[in-house]
Amino acid sequence: xxxxxxxxxxxxxxxxxxxxxxxxxxxxxxxxxxxxxxxxxxxxxxxxxxxxxxxxxxxxxxxxxxxxxxxxxxxxxxxxxxxxxxxxxxxxxxxxxxxxxxxxxxxxxxxxxxxxxxxxxxxxxxxxxxxxxxxxxxxxxxxxxxxxxxxxxxxxxxxxxxxxxxxxxxxxxxxxxxxxxxxxxxxxxxxxxxxxxxxxxxxxxxxxxxxxxxxxxxxxxxxxxxxxxxxxxxxxxxxxxxxxxxxxxxxxxxxxxxxxxxxxxxxxxxxxxxxxxxxxxxxxxxxxxxxxxxxxxxxxxxxxxxxxxxxxxxxxxxxxxxxxxxxxxxxxxxxxxxxxxxxxxxxxxxxxxxxxxxxxxxxxxxxxxxxxxxxxxxxxxxxxxxxxxxxxxxxxxxxxxxxxxxxxxxxxxxxxxxxxxxxxxxxxxxxxxxxxxxxxxxxxxxxxxxxxxxxxxxxxxxxxxxxxxxxxxxxxxxxxxxxxxxxxxxxxxxxxxxxxxxxxxxxxxxxxxxxxxxxxxxxxxxxxxxxxxxxxxxxxxxxxxxxxxxxxxxxxxxxxxxxxxxxxxxxxxxxxxxxxxxxxxxxxxxxxxxxxxxxxxxxxxxxxxxxxxxxxxxxxxxx
Numbered sequence: 010x011x012x013x014x015x016x017x018x019x020x021x022x023x024x025x026x027x028x029x030x031x032x033x034x035x036x037x038x039x040x041x042x043x044x045x046x047x048x049x050x051x052x053x054x055x056x057x058x059x060x061x062x063x064x065x066x067x068x069x070x071x072x073x074x075x076x077x078x079x080x081x082x083x084x085x086x087x088x089x090x091x092x093x094x095x096x097x098x099x100x101x102x103x104x105x106x107x108x109x110x111x112x113x114x115x116x117x118x119x120x121x122x123x124x125x126x127x128x129x130x131x132x133x134x135x136x137x138x139x140x141x142x143x144x145x146x147x148x149x150x151x152x153x154x155x156x157x158x159x160x161x162x163x164x165x166x167x168x169x170x171x172x173x174x175x176x177x178x179x180x181x182x183x184x185x186x187x188x189x190x191x192x193x194x195x196x197x198x199x200x201x202x203x204x205x206x207x208x209x210x211x212x213x214x215x216x217x218x219x220x221x222x223x224x225x226x227x228x229x230x231x232x233x234x235x236x237x238x239x240x241x242x243x244x245x246x247x248x249x250x251x252x253x254x255x256x257x258x259x260x261x262x263x264x265x266x267x268x269x270x271x272x273x274x275x276x277x278x279x280x281x282x283x284x285x286x287x288x289x290x291x292x293x294x295x296x297x298x299x300x301x302x303x304x305x306x307x308x309x310x311x312x313x314x315x316x317x318x319x320x321x322x323x324x325x326x327x328x329x330x331x332x333x334x335x336x337x338x339x340x341x342x343x344x345x346x347x348x349x350x351x352x353x354x355x356x357x358x359x360x361x362x363x364x365x366x367x368x369x370x371x372x373x374x375x376x377x378x379x380x381x382x383x384x385x386x387x388x389x390x391x392x393x394x395x396x397x398x399x400x401x402x403x404x405x406x407x408x409x410x411x412x413x414x415x416x417x418x419x420x421x422x423x424x425x426x427x428x429x430x431x432x433x434x435x436x437x438x439x440x441x442x443x444x445x446x447x448x449x450x451x452x453x454x455x456x457x458x459x460x461x462x463x464x465x466x467x468x469x470x471x472x473x474x475x476x477x478x479x480x481x482x483x484x485x486x487x488x489x490x491x492x493x494x495x496x497x498x499x500x501x502x503x504x505x506x507x508x509x510x511x512x513x514x515x516x517x518x519x520x521x522x523x524x525x526x527x528x529x530x531x532x533x534x535x536x537x538x539x540x541x542x543x544x545x546x547x548x549x550x551x552x553x554x555x556x557x558x559x560x561x562x563x564x565x566x567x568x569x570x571x572x573x574x575x576x577x578x579x580x581x582x583x584x585x586x587x588x589x590x591x592x593x594x595x596x597x598x599x600x601x602x603x604x605x606x607x608x609x610x611x612x613x614x615x616x617x618x619x620x621x622x623x624x625x626x627x628x629x630x631x632x
Contacts, residue, residue: 060391079295092346096121157184229275235434243407287342313339324450512561
């Protein structure tokens with residue numbers, strides 16, 4: 010048979026960027042192109058409504074193959090296999106063994122054990138845990154805090170005594186001097202002593218377990234403090250540079266240091282930016298290593314970790330959807346391993362169900378969606394390649410500013426890094442408070458009938474800052490975006506007088522009263538109020554009678570702007586102080602109504618969080 014080589018779209022004339030642009034402007038019919046279609050990202054660059062091959066003309070590295078410097082297209086020559094990781098906190102050895110066996114039966118390929126809850130993990134207990142793992146095919150990731158030296162020594166001893174091939178052992182040890190500084194403002198021991206420990210760990214790993222990574226770059230902390238992707242990349246790169254500088258001075262080769270670095274990169278909810286972030290991280294790290302002349306060994310191992318910042322206590326099953334899209338971003342970006350936190354890990358101890366869901370998210374992506382079959386599946390996308398380039402460029406500039414401030418440690422202790430992140434975090438919290446940024450189930454479309462009762466643990470959902478001695482800097486403020494809304498709603502739930510009731514007094518124009526009653530319901534439900542909605546009343550008086558009969562503390566008038574001028578004063582007069590009258594909307598007659606003593610309005614420009622706190626104060630809730 011004659012082979013057909015015709016290209017699918019050869020019959021169509023090419024369309025230039027100018028043609029696309031002209032057509033879009035025509036369809037906008039005079040509307041502002043910039044305001045309608047240009048997205049100014051928190052990262053500091055613009056995202057256009059469309060991209061073409063013209064956007065890739067001047068980009069470097071696009072002709073490089075996967076598995077080659079600068080590893081923009083991934084560390085793998087073919088395919089997109091990643092390690093499926095699951096972590097457990099170890100407080101009881103027997104329980105930990107059961108967890109490990111369940112995870113192994115679930116076919117995970119990487120396991121994390123956090124032993125910091127045990128004052129001192131004795132070698133026999135450590136060996137018991139190691140015996141459960143086949144280290145020839147399972148990566149082991151240890152978090153041991155101040156006991157990290159002992160943990161690595163125990164691992165080396167167990168590998169030798171159990172006749173395990175040390176060359177095959179893969180995984181990581183999370184001894185993190187700079188992460189400790191970032192999250193607590195202090196060190197494990199002291200700056201100098203912490204890096205002596207890192208030096209010891211690196212020597213031991215290089216000599217005994219060459220495939221074991223002992224230098225973590227925990228940049229996911231920044232994402233969990235509300236940072237931008239650019240900030241996470243830049244400050245993560247600065248941590249890597251600090252390792253390279255410090256440990257090179259202690260006699261280590263830059264290539265040796267790079268081999269033992271693991272970049273624990275957060276993955277958040279901005280789908281395409283998160284894909285590009287993984288790709289940008291590899292490019293940035295390779296460029297950093299090129300400065301040391303280490304091009305041949307510059308592939309950094311990236312372990313992606315799903316974010317805490319956007320996870321919620323209320324409507325928690327929505328977290329599963331968030332975890333799924335985040336996992337897709339990490340995998341499509343080409344992460345080397347992926348830790349999907351359980352959907353409830355931010356407010357209680359995970360159980361078997363949530364742990365199983367966490368594993369199965371990854372298995373669906375691998376076994377049912379086949380995302381492990383193609384190397385760099387996002388490569389060549391005009392949009393993703395442009396995002397990758399933009400992230401890398403902006404992150405590199407911020408990295409240079411950090412280096413100019415003296416490197417990561419000096420930049421952090423001076424307050425530079427914290428202030429940069431806090432400015433963005435404060436802005437994002439303001440956007441959440443005014444609902445310009447949405448957290449489904451928390452500040453938009455809350456579940457009206459959901460209550461927490463004893464479904465969460467306060468010390469997990471709202472952890473207190475860790476007390477440390479010898480603090481040398483103000484720590485980064487980690488937390489979840491939803492916390493302030495959640496604390497407000499929990500305060501309402503715990504109120505001894507019971508949930509306050511809100512009555513939607515709907516009257517007049519059908520379309521407007523429905524729209525505004527829906528707005529009111531959504532608004533007050535964010536604080537956990539009981540909302541009584543209605544189909545409509547023929548007269549304002551009829552509505553007030555029904556509202557007062559319901560014993561509602563708040564009456565929300567829902568109608569059209571035109572009708573508010575006469576409707577609201579009539580309602581206000583008839584209520585006569587027996588309940589708080591609120592107007593849904595910001596009508597032109599607002600000033601007139603305020604002169605009559607009607608001062609409460611809710612509308613799309615309201616700061617929802619502050620307004621609901623205001624109503625709580627007026628009702629004596631939590632004060």
